[in-house]
Amino acid sequence: MEEKSLLQKLRSYPPAVFFMLGNEFCERFSFYGMKTILFIYLITEHEFSPSKATFIYHLFTCIAYLTPLIGSIMADSVFGRFKVILYGSTIYVVGHVLLSLGAVPFLSYPIRSSLDFSGLFVIAFATGCIKPCVSAFAADQFTEDQKDLRSQFFSFFYFAINGGSLFAIIITPILRGRVQCFGNQHCFPLAFGVPGVLMLLALVLFLLGWSQYRKYPPSKENVGSKVIAVIYTSLRKMVGGASRDKPVTHWLDHAAPEHSQKMIDSVRGLLNVAVIFCPLIFFWALFDQQGSTWVLQARRLDGRVGHFSILPEQIHAINPICVLILVPIFEGWVYPALRKVTRVTPLRKMAVGGLLTAFSFAIAGVLQLKVNETMEFPPTLGRIYLQRVGNESLITDFRFKNSGELIGDGMLPKGRTELDAGIYTFNTGIKNESQKIDISIQNKGYVMAVFRLDQGVKVVKFDYKVEKTDNGATRVFVVSAKDDENTLVYAINKKGKILSSCELKSGSYVDVIPGIISDPNVRLYWGPKSSCSGADCPNTVALNAQMGAVHVLHIHPSTTEEDFNLLVRPNSVSILWSLPQYIIITLGEVLLSVTGLEFAYSQAAPNMKSVLTAMWLLTVFAGNLIDMMISGTRLIPHPALEFFFYSILMVIVMGVFILLAMQYTYIEDNDEEITITESEKKDVIALTEIESGIATTSDKKE
Numbered sequence: 001m002e003e004k005s006l007l008q009k010l011r012s013y014p015p016a017v018f019f020m021l022g023n024e025f026c027e028r029f030s031f032y033g034m035k036t037i038l039f040i041y042l043i044t045e046h047e048f049s050p051s052k053a054t055f056i057y058h059l060f061t062c063i064a065y066l067t068p069l070i071g072s073i074m075a076d077s078v079f080g081r082f083k084v085i086l087y088g089s090t091i092y093v094v095g096h097v098l099l100s101l102g103a104v105p106f107l108s109y110p111i112r113s114s115l116d117f118s119g120l121f122v123i124a125f126a127t128g129c130i131k132p133c134v135s136a137f138a139a140d141q142f143t144e145d146q147k148d149l150r151s152q153f154f155s156f157f158y159f160a161i162n163g164g165s166l167f168a169i170i171i172t173p174i175l176r177g178r179v180q181c182f183g184n185q186h187c188f189p190l191a192f193g194v195p196g197v198l199m200l201l202a203l204v205l206f207l208l209g210w211s212q213y214r215k216y217p218p219s220k221e222n223v224g225s226k227v228i229a230v231i232y233t234s235l236r237k238m239v240g241g242a243s244r245d246k247p248v249t250h251w252l253d254h255a256a257p258e259h260s261q262k263m264i265d266s267v268r269g270l271l272n273v274a275v276i277f278c279p280l281i282f283f284w285a286l287f288d289q290q291g292s293t294w295v296l297q298a299r300r301l302d303g304r305v306g307h308f309s310i311l312p313e314q315i316h317a318i319n320p321i322c323v324l325i326l327v328p329i330f331e332g333w334v335y336p337a338l339r340k341v342t343r344v345t346p347l348r349k350m351a352v353g354g355l356l357t358a359f360s361f362a363i364a365g366v367l368q369l370k371v372n373e374t375m376e377f378p379p380t381l382g383r384i385y386l387q388r389v390g391n392e393s394l395i396t397d398f399r400f401k402n403s404g405e406l407i408g409d410g411m412l413p414k415g416r417t418e419l420d421a422g423i424y425t426f427n428t429g430i431k432n433e434s435q436k437i438d439i440s441i442q443n444k445g446y447v448m449a450v451f452r453l454d455q456g457v458k459v460v461k462f463d464y465k466v467e468k469t470d471n472g473a474t475r476v477f478v479v480s481a482k483d484d485e486n487t488l489v490y491a492i493n494k495k496g497k498i499l500s501s502c503e504l505k506s507g508s509y510v511d512v513i514p515g516i517i518s519d520p521n522v523r524l525y526w527g528p529k530s531s532c533s534g535a536d537c538p539n540t541v542a543l544n545a546q547m548g549a550v551h552v553l554h555i556h557p558s559t560t561e562e563d564f565n566l567l568v569r570p571n572s573v574s575i576l577w578s579l580p581q582y583i584i585i586t587l588g589e590v591l592l593s594v595t596g597l598e599f600a601y602s603q604a605a606p607n608m609k610s611v612l613t614a615m616w617l618l619t620v621f622a623g624n625l626i627d628m629m630i631s632g633t634r635l636i637p638h639p640a641l642e643f644f645f646y647s648i649l650m651v652i653v654m655g656v657f658i659l660l661a662m663q664y665t666y667i668e669d670n671d672e673e674i675t676i677t678e679s680e681k682k683d684v685i686a687l688t689e690i691e692s693g694i695a696t697t698s699d700k701k702e
Contacts, residue, residue: 009149014141017153019209021160024134026202027089028164030096031127033172033195035060036313038120039295040176041188044470045103046113054292055632058624060124061288065620067128072614074129077222081137082215088130089203095122096196103188132613140214166320168195173311177471178516185471185513224611230255230267266605270612272664273600276347277619279354279657280596284623285630286357286646287589290316290582293631294364297639300371301575302547303472309514309547310575311472318579322586330590346599347661351654353592358650360585365643367577372640376568378443378466379418385445385466387416389479389554389565392450392457398426401436415565429457437461445567447552449506451481462507468548468568474512476524476543477552477567480504489526489555490534491543494519498534504555512545520545526555546570603666 038060042053075084101107102115138157142150176191230252237254248254252268291313298312338344379385388395398412399405401423412426421442426435428450437459439446449460458481469475478489487504491512502508504526512522522545527537541559543551549570554563600612629635636642 009152012146012149013153014146014212014214016141016209016212016214017138019205019212020134020138020141021156022205023202024138024157025160025164026198026205027092027127027130027134028161029168030092030195030199030202031123031168032165033168033198034096034099034123034192035291036169036316037172037176037188037191039292040299040313041103041192044186045105045188046116049634050293050296051632051634054296055628056120057292058288058627058632060120061291061624062621062628063121063124064128064131065617065624067125068131068617069614070125071129072132073222075133076219078218080216080218081133081140082213084133085130085137085206088126088133089199089206091122092126092130093196093200093203095119095126096192096199098122100189100193100196103192105182105184132617137213140216162320162324164198166317169317169320170314173313174516176313177311178513185473185511223608224614226259226263227267227270227608227611230259230264233258266608269604270608273603273612274615275660275664276350276596276600277615279350279653280593280616280619281622281626282650282653283354283357283588283592284620285626286361286623286650287585287593288620288624289627289631289646290319290585292627293639293642294578294581297364297368297371298575298578299470300375300468300548300571301573301578302571303575304514304520304547305574305576307517307519309472309516309518312575315575315578315582318582319586319589322583323590326586326590327594345666346595346602347664349591349595350599351658351661353588353590353595354650354654354657355588356584357588357592358647358654360581360588361643361647361650363581363584364578365640365647367573367581368640368643370573370577374569374572376466376468379445382421382442383418384421384439384442385416386412386419386439387445387447387552387565387567388412388414388450389447389552390449390451390460391481391554391556392428392452395426395428395450396432398424401425416567431456433457435459439463447477447479447507447567449479449481449554453481460506464550464567466568468571469511469550472514472547474543474545474547474570475509475550476512476564477507477509477550478502478504478555479506479552480555486528486530487526488529488537489524490537491522491524492535493522496535512543514545514547524553546572 039053039057042048042056043050046053048056071084071088075081079087096119098115098119100119102112102119104112107115135154135157138153139150142153172191172195175194176186176188179187179190181187181190234252234254238251250268252264252271255264255267295312295316298315301312303310303312335344395412397410398407399410400407400420407419407424410426419439421440421444423436423438423440426437427433428435429452433456435450435457437448439448439461441463443466444463445466446461446463451458451460460479460481462477462479464477476491483503483505485503485505488501489504489508489510490501491499491510493499499512499522500510502510510524514520522543523535523540524543525532525535525537525540527539532538539555539559541553541563542561543564547570548568549566550568551564552567553559554565556563600616604612630645631642636645
């Protein structure tokens with residue numbers, strides 16, 4: 001029989017499935033688009049500490065992977081898949097609306113918090129409910145004699161998932177950090193709003209296929225309760241002394257005769273396979289930190305790559321890109337080559353994957369040590385930083401006012417000095433005038449400018465945060481002996497575009513935020529706003545804009561580049577140095593995550609596969625629970641040590657796993673009851689959220 005062309009096969013598809021493709025693309029865009037920027041939103045808008053933001057981020061993920069159990073029960077026992085998707089998608093849209101409204105900055109904080117967290121809960125609940133239903137509902141549209149078409153369709157289906165998530169990871173950070181709205185350098189209402197619009201479009205596309213869907217009633221079958229009943233019966237009899245009356249080969253055999261031998265054997269196989277899921281809990285604990293602690297690390301890396309700028313959240317796009325590349329390479333070349341020299345088993349692949357995941361966190365720890373060298377740590381408790389600038393060269397008798405204690409030799413040098421917070425007195429100027437400065441707010445940075453003028457001495461002071469700028473910006477404070485509200489300072493790029501402006505007033509600042517494509521070399525111009533409006537101003541100085549840096553510029557009639565003083569060091573470690581850890585953890589994902597569920601499916605009885613799916617989702621839940629307990633509570637205060645801890649923990653877990661795997665006896669591959677079909681294999685890929693859209697070769701060959 002002649003093989004049909006791709007176009008002919010597409011024409012044979014049930015029309016309804018094309019609505020499901022569009023629906024899935026849009027839904028995945030909405031979920032990943034929102035989740036990608038969530039961590040930075042919690043830090044910048046809610047001003048949460050990194051540990052608190054990490055806790056909430058992983059709590060959201062926990063809910064999103066616990067609620068699928070509710071969704072599957074509702075679909076199988078109450079509403080059916082169609083209604084669960086319909087109701088869940090409608091609630092999903094409401095969640096996005098709440099979150100987008102909560103991001104509007106002029107609302108009061110209590111209202112914003114209520115909208116934000118109710119929106120997050122609704123989104124987590126809704127996405128969890130529809131997660132176990134969408135792919136199964138799409139499969140329902142094919143008849144039994146269309147199995148080949150169904151298998152091919154799932155390649156397109158998971159390509160849609162991949163495309164939605166990949167575009168979301170790239171686009172929503174741009175909307176967040178490269179578009180300004182409501183007077184804020186972040187535009188979170190737009191960044192959350194666009195995923196919300198995509199979710200609304202997903203709902204519309206789903207509704208368009210209403211009349212063409214095959215809608216099956218709920219099966220009413222609850223395998224999970226049967227599994228629990230078998231285990232409960234066995235334990236009850238053992239506690240009651242049945243083990244002494246009737247010896248059995250396995251403790252589950254006590255469940256007979258209340259339960260069939262086939263069901264008992266199925267549960268026994270399920271428990272044997274459950275051990276495979278143990279390392280997956282710790283894998284997800286590490287893997288899901290790509291959206292939290294790894295983003296936190298990326299915020300302190302230099303995102304400039306030539307004239308391009310990469311936002312911290314965007315580097316996570318490496319993961320789906322690498323999966324698309326690595327899965328076919330491993331299936332087409334790596335595994336076949338290895339099979340020629342050794343036996344490639346699922347458990348061996350999982351062991352290597354787990355160790356690679358541990359190695360990726362070791363690399364992250366080493367990178368964090370390099371990042372620490374570039375960090376600007378705040379003053380120690382009770383102290384401040386004082387940065388002295390200005391044209392006055394001599395300051396004497398600098399002492400603590402309350403105690404009269406002389407600081408050093410009394411000669412305050414130019415540059416930065418760390419002092420106790422308080423009020424200080426000093427003498428300066430030709431007439432040795434006495435001056436006083438109040439720098440009593442602890443853990444702050446202060447700029448003190450001392451100017452010698454014709455009419456005497458002028459002292460100017462303002463404070464700043466001792467931390468790197470956000471959003472890849474370079475901040476330049478201005479300080480001048482003569483403030484002039486009629487004079488404006490402009491930051492202008494090479495194309496003549498005004499990036500930022502401020503009045504010539506000590507303590508005012510301009511922020512240079514890089515575009516997607518931009519040159520770091522900009523110029524500052526200033527002059528009377530009545531006679532100039534940017535590059536036509538008479539005064540100018542060059543600035544090399546470096547991400548994270550904070551400068552103060554002393555503006556006077558002959559200002560040069562030498563009048564810049566660095567307050568906060570720039571991000572000097574390139575974001576490209578994080579590529580190895582992302583690539584290696586993706587290798588671990590391909591080897592451990594996909595293989596783990598594929599292997600479990602192949603080793604368990606067919607009637608246990610829904611229970612396996614539930615157990616799989618619970619491993620993601622448990623992994624994020626670990627993140628909440630460790631990273632979310634700042635149990636380990638130093639980021640580098642925390643990365644090393646996770647790495648060592650994963651190595652220990654994999655060591656135990658290897659010992660258990662050595663004792664495992666594989667069920668023979670020729671047992672027809674436990675083979676894994678290609679469509680099931682693709683469902684595995686969906687559950688792992690690798691979402692590659694690549695048809696892989698069955699592990700039965702091993």
